[in-house]
Amino acid sequence: MDFEHGITAIDTGFHRPRFDASHLIVEDGRAAFIDVGTNYSIPGLLAELETKGVRREDVDHVIVTHVHLDHAGGAGEIMRQLPNARLAVHPRGAPHMINPARLVASASSVYGAEEVQRTYGELVPVPAERVVEIRDETVIDLAGRPLRCLDTPGHARHHFSVWDARSQAFFPGDTFGLSYREFDTEKGAFILPTTTPVQFDPVALKGSIARMLLLRPQAMFLTHYSRVADVERLARDLFEQIDAMVAIAESMHGQPERHERIKEGLAALYVERALAHGCAMDEARIRELLASDIELNAQGLEIWLEHGRR
Template identity: 60%
Template sequence: MRQQQLAASHGIHTLDTGYVRPSFGAAYLVVEQGRAAFVDCGTNHSVPLLLQALSDAGLGPEAVDWLVLTHAHLDHAGGAGLLMQQLPKAKLVAHPRAAPHMVDPQRLVAGATAVYGEEEFARHYGQLVPVPDERVVVAGDGHVIDLAGRALRCLDTPGHARHHMCIWDERSRGWFAGDTFGLSYRQLDSAAGAFILPTSSPVQFEPEALQASIRRMLETAPQLMYLTHYGLVTEVRRLAADLHEQIDAMVSLAQACDGGPDRHRALVAALSEYYLERAQAHGVPMDDAGVLELLGMDIELNAQGLEIWLDRSRRRG
């Protein structure tokens, strides 16, 4: 509750997108002098929830100037086209590598369908809607979005994905971090604070780039991080140190499992054991089975991303 109040004091509302389970995927509504911006939007199924949150804030769709996407992964951006149809005055802001996928989402559809299958894709995401090219703003590194005089600065932050950017809000001294600053679920909070882990999900995980992106974010001396998965976290320096340590450890585990008879199964097991050890040391108020159930999808995706990185590194080598 304190975290929600802290965000709201800066005109920032955390919105549950309803993706997968409660408190898993967040979008953010930033309100400044009667004008608004969404940061990320979830899927098509999230759009009614976002519009209701806008109404609850006393605003209509015409008050929204910007939809800002941290990156093009569908749990963050799948509903962009449908939402933009409801926001008559808004522009969509995206990384140079992400913007083309918003105008023509067919490659996103093909990639996600290959992973999930047509039935699961339709269940999670529905039919993606293109955004007209003239409504898209391409945000390079350092691009500044003006929200009623409130500056939101975009930073190129590869590592999780090459089309990822984070957005700096000087007012709150916080970053809208997308997936660059990892995953932190409120169910895993303990007396020691938030529990965090990196996300190395497919297909563009690059550990050195991710480490560098986190270091760049720390250069602003941030006090807050607004995560997509999930919500606001503080203690930024401690969490950054945890992420750096874990990225190195995950790379080592992946390399140790490489070349084995069942690399994927071995890596899933190694990551599971590693996260359980960290959760126990952190005093997470959940038994091992509960932790593994909560993190199961993330462990699977992290393993896949690490394996793709291993294979790509081998081809380059």
């Protein structure tokens, strides 16, 4: 899907349609990808380049907001196809792009080794000399168009978000949550936070969202899934839900069958809010579409309970 200011959302084909997006920015014949999906996403990204008339040699940057595999799993493979590109990544994530063994092991601990292999394929290392570590306030130059990177922890400690002054929009990875287009209503987009294991920090996450709001963004180009506007309302929704999710987790601390209880609490929260938002789907369908997020959010909250709570 094409937007103004040379921005295109490309469905990576991960899980289901309109679940996971890569964004392509084209400026004066030069290009950058922000998040790239998995190895299986790369043919579609390269096909979009061809559609836009951009040569592979003219892609200057592959930017990954963080190294979770639905965002960066295909980074090594696409770098093999783009001879002049540099991979921009947070300093905490850079070693895992150069040597992805620990990244695979971490994902396998969450999803299982067979599922990681099936879903993401064999991760390809990126040569160290092609990796650029992005620190807070680093500016990436795309043919004279500045892409300003802000350190935005909370979902992960190795996370940054990209501010594009041209479009007055952020590419926030997962810091600004998830908004699936199936949940859109006449009230606009529906959103929920993501606490995917293993580095959820509610205080840092709210701080990162608040920092982005200081720039008064007109839109957010989410990885899950693409452009949302009405940013201040969505931010309020995120703040409310972060607090509610933390409260659910804390109320279950030390309880038997804690994981299932947290999952049920999250499901009830999301269903209630989706219905209040005017979602026309029934409760069973809402739970089905959010099932993987409910599971991962419960895991992330449990890890926070055990290791991250202050």
